[in-house]
Amino acid sequence: MSKLARPLSACLLLLIGACSACSKEDKRTGGDTPPPPPPSASSAKAGACASGGGELTDPVSASFLPKTAAGYCVDPQGEVKTYGEKGKLSMDEVCTTAFDGECEVYKRFGLKRVVSLHYVDGSGKGGTVEVNLSQFADVAGAYGMYTLRVVAGDPAEPSTPKPFAAGGAGAIGTGRAYVWRGPYLVELQYNNEQESPGELAKSSDTILRAVGKEIGGRLPGLTTLPAAAQALPEANRLPNGIVFQPKDVLGWNGVGPGAIGFYKDGDRRWRTLVIFKDDADQAKDAFKTIKSKPGTLPVAGIGDEAAHVVVGGGKSEGQGSPKVELLVARKGNALWGIGDEEYALRATGPGAADKEQKARLSKDEAIAKLKPLLSGAAPASGDAGARAAGSAAPSSSAAPSSSAPKK
Numbered sequence: 001m002s003k004l005a006r007p008l009s010a011c012l013l014l015l016i017g018a019c020s021a022c023s024k025e026d027k028r029t030g031g032d033t034p035p036p037p038p039p040s041a042s043s044a045k046a047g048a049c050a051s052g053g054g055e056l057t058d059p060v061s062a063s064f065l066p067k068t069a070a071g072y073c074v075d076p077q078g079e080v081k082t083y084g085e086k087g088k089l090s091m092d093e094v095c096t097t098a099f100d101g102e103c104e105v106y107k108r109f110g111l112k113r114v115v116s117l118h119y120v121d122g123s124g125k126g127g128t129v130e131v132n133l134s135q136f137a138d139v140a141g142a143y144g145m146y147t148l149r150v151v152a153g154d155p156a157e158p159s160t161p162k163p164f165a166a167g168g169a170g171a172i173g174t175g176r177a178y179v180w181r182g183p184y185l186v187e188l189q190y191n192n193e194q195e196s197p198g199e200l201a202k203s204s205d206t207i208l209r210a211v212g213k214e215i216g217g218r219l220p221g222l223t224t225l226p227a228a229a230q231a232l233p234e235a236n237r238l239p240n241g242i243v244f245q246p247k248d249v250l251g252w253n254g255v256g257p258g259a260i261g262f263y264k265d266g267d268r269r270w271r272t273l274v275i276f277k278d279d280a281d282q283a284k285d286a287f288k289t290i291k292s293k294p295g296t297l298p299v300a301g302i303g304d305e306a307a308h309v310v311v312g313g314g315k316s317e318g319q320g321s322p323k324v325e326l327l328v329a330r331k332g333n334a335l336w337g338i339g340d341e342e343y344a345l346r347a348t349g350p351g352a353a354d355k356e357q358k359a360r361l362s363k364d365e366a367i368a369k370l371k372p373l374l375s376g377a378a379p380a381s382g383d384a385g386a387r388a389a390g391s392a393a394p395s396s397s398a399a400p401s402s403s404a405p406k407k
Helices: 010-017 091-096 103-108 139-150 197-218 227-231 280-291 352-359 363-374 384-388
Strands: 072-074 081-084 111-121 128-136 169-173 176-181 184-191 237-245 258-265 268-276 305-311 324-331 334-340
Touching: 072 197, 081 091, 091 103, 091 111, 103 139, 111 197, 128 139, 128 197, 139 169, 139 176, 139 184, 139 237, 169 197, 176 197, 184 197, 227 237, 227 258, 227 268, 268 363, 280 305, 280 324, 280 334, 324 363, 334 363
Parallel strands: none
Antiparallel strands: 072 111, 081 111, 111 128, 128 184, 169 176, 176 184, 237 258, 258 268, 268 334, 305 324, 324 334
């Protein structure tokens, strides 16, 4: 295997759960595009929070949300909107207000309920924080949507939201933040038309951290990552470099759930795939599905069975995505994969073909990174599905080799 298969781009991953997400109007090319915010709140006057802020009128979520945080409060003149289960508005209405243009993606990840509200700056300096609190059918759907929001493009880009401690996982960028815990996803967006970009970056960081931590601490639900995400090695993994797919990872029907990690060591980049099934027979079935893909070739001597897999491609005249190659192996009820990093393959200009070739993993590199993963412990039979829904799972103690020589 001189190369490895189309990666796991954010758009491809979206395709797994929602084909419509890769339409032109929905495609994101970087981590700097926040979700469409709810309608903008008007700036509050000084003293707006003097009486303790507005009322949290939704009995279902009232205990999850603070009335005040870091000088902000629930807008006394605002409205707490609820959609879906036990909400005043229908789930169809959330599509035209809170999640305009991307509602179907949320629904495919199991969206059940949304609460929308905003906080205002009690000092009257013009700041507002828009909050969307989404509840999903299970932890896998909520965490999957969280990772899809955070890793909207190349996680190595400086604009990608950075980790911060809140709930089970938190990510913060300029003007927006995300918090996940259990079956919940919190999306926060800061607005202030009175501030310069530099002032906005500073003030948004302060208030979004405060509100995010407060809500993340109040939400019910476990903070343990789904088993596959938790098992991804930490060594050389990019900050917030995880995408979790609750169903058909990489578009492979019936193969998921699975997690994909983004890794970088010096100028070498790669992705790691992990899928846990409830037992070895299910893992065999999943591997059989993978082997049936065009261009797949068996690889001997790795795990219980292994294959070189080609995912996607279609790059021509500088357009589309490059072909990515993946070495996938099964060991018991676990499937592990090491693949090319698609973003590293997107070379352009003079010498692009040579740059792309150099960015690919060699067979020896892939094997060196894969073998230690196969020696780690997978969840016991019958536990993988439960852990995908949010219970604890052991972390893999084996990190991939980062120094394998290039062939």
